[in-house]
Amino acid sequence: MLSSVQMARFVARGSVRLDAVVPPEMNAEALPVLDDGVPPVPYGTPVSQAFKPGSFPRRLLELPQVAGALRSLVGPEPTVDHHAVHIREPHGGEAQPLHADAIIDVRPDAFDVQLMYYPQQVTLEMGGTLSVPGSHLRRTNESDTGRYQNLRGQDRLVCPAGTVVFLHHGLWHGGRRNDSDSRRYMFKIRFNPRVRQRLLWDTSDLHDPEVHAELDTHFPWYEQASGRLERYNRALLWRELTGDDTFDIEHWVTRTANRPQEAAV
Numbered sequence: 718m719l720s721s722v723q724m725a726r727f728v729a730r731g732s733v734r735l736d737a738v739v740p741p742e743m744n745a746e747a748l749p750v751l752d753d754g755v756p757p758v759p760y761g762t763p764v765s766q767a768f769k770p771g772s773f774p775r776r777l778l779e780l781p782q783v784a785g786a787l788r789s790l791v792g793p794e795p796t797v798d799h800h801a802v803h804i805r806e807p808h809g810g811e812a813q814p815l816h817a818d819a820i821i822d823v824r825p826d827a828f829d830v831q832l833m834y835y836p837q838q839v840t841l842e843m844g845g846t847l848s849v850p851g852s853h854l855r856r857t858n859e860s861d862t863g864r865y866q867n868l869r870g871q872d873r874l875v876c877p878a879g880t881v882v883f884l885h886h887g888l889w890h891g892g893r894r895n896d897s898d899s900r901r902y903m904f905k906i907r908f909n910p911r912v913r914q915r916l917l918w919d920t921s922d923l924h925d926p927e928v929h930a931e932l933d934t935h936f937p938w939y940e941q942a943s944g945r946l947e948r949y950n951r952a953l954l955w956r957e958l959t960g961d962d963t964f965d966i967e968h969w970v971t972r973t974a975n976r977p978q979e980a981a982v
């Protein structure tokens with residue numbers, strides 16, 4: 718399971734990265750499996766019905782660290798929204814414009830996650846997925862961010878083989894051009910929660926001061942004022958995730974939530 722500090726980091730950054738959690742023998746198996754393609758799954762299929770027992774995706778999702786993170790983020794038995802194999806050919810293709818998947822989705826109290834699995838080591842030249850930390854709670858529509866070429870603090874994924882990253886559905890991201898001699902593989906699955914996303918992780922460190930520090934993280938591309946809004950929105954989401962309606966960063970949510978009901982005498 719994720720800890721509260723890891724969950725807070727996810728709420729702040731919009732992603733959680735698990736390096737080399739898939740064993741080498743499964744990574745070797747993945748390449749031909751992904752080359753053959755993974756059979757489609759209808760939208761909304763519960764994960765236990767989406768992939769047959771023993772199939773590669775099923776075993777990937779059963780790995781303890783992957784299963785623990787998924788359960789911490791969206792709870793038990795989420796549904797599969799869609800999945801896709803993304804192959805970037807050697808010296809081929811162009812960088813994808815920055816986007817968030819699907820249409821504008823500003824749910825303040827729930828989120829989907831996208832698992833991204835990289836069976837090979839991804840070097841800088843191979844076109845690892847670029848993402849913009851802390852962009853997931855900003856209200857933009859799908860690829861309207863495509864005009865941005867480079868943002869300060871952006872993260873071009875470079876990782877060891879067997880890495881799995883979970884992205885909040887709103888995170889701005891895009892595959893990069895592959896300038897290497899090898900094909901780059903990535904397998905993505907989007908999950909929708911079926912339970913309320915509240916205290917689903919290992920909460921034993923809920924009151925660790927690092928939780929607050931993570932939620933208050935400032936990213937270098939933020940504007941002075943709108944950057945505050947990102948932290949405000951994180952405080953709202955953290956209230957939903959914990960049920961603690963006193964949680965705040967600075968005094969922002971407390972102030973805007975103030976709606977006295979008592980009549981003046």
Ligand SMILES: O=C(O)CCC(=O)C(=O)O
Binds near residue numbers: 803846892893
């Ligand atoms: O190929 C990649 O690295 C990213 C693909 C992507 O952006 C997506 O699946 O939405």
